[in-house]
Amino acid sequence: MKYKKIKFIILMALLMLVFFLLNIQDHLITLLVSSILIDVLLGTYIAAILKKSPNNDSGELTSSYGYIGLVKKFSILAMVWIGYEIDLAFNIGTCKNLIAVGYLINEIISINENITIIGVKKNAAIAKVIDIIDSLYKKIG
Structure with missing residues (x-):
């Protein structure tokens, strides 16, 4: 299982490199990929x-749940990539951002849940940020 996690992190880094090389280097994608990595770790x-x-x-850590989680994280990035391609194909410019923001909200919630499990007290400010992002997402989408 340890090697699968390492392979996945390398795959995520490579995907981030692809985003960079194709000049998709916006802050939203960087934040999403960083949030995914933090959540996985x-x-x-x-x-x-x-x-x-x-x-x-x-x-405990099990290979089956770990693998399922990694596939989910990779699927998130694949969906963002599809949104980017839709933006290019139809000259829209919003699909990638809507998809990324939706998944970013999920990642922030997951990170917040994880730090609570670790023993960090829930932060009201983080809950408020999640609410603000969620309401902005609902306005856009």
Whole structure:
């Protein structure tokens, strides 16, 4: 399982490089990819070190849940890529951003849940930021 995580992180770095080389270097994508990496690292820490994973009864790191999580994270980036391609094909300019913001909200919520499991007290400011981003997303979409 350890090598799958390392392979996934390398794959994410390569995907970020592809975004950079194709000049898709905006702050939203950087924030999304960074949030995904933080969420993966926190989730791995919770399961491997603390053994408090909410994904199974034992709370330990398992290859099946880890693999499913990695596939989900890769799928998020694939959906953002599809949104980018739709923007290019139809000269729209908003699909990628809408998709990225939607997934970014999910990542922020997941990170907030993970740090709560670690023992960090819930932060009201983070909850407010999530609400603000969510309301902006609903206005746009």
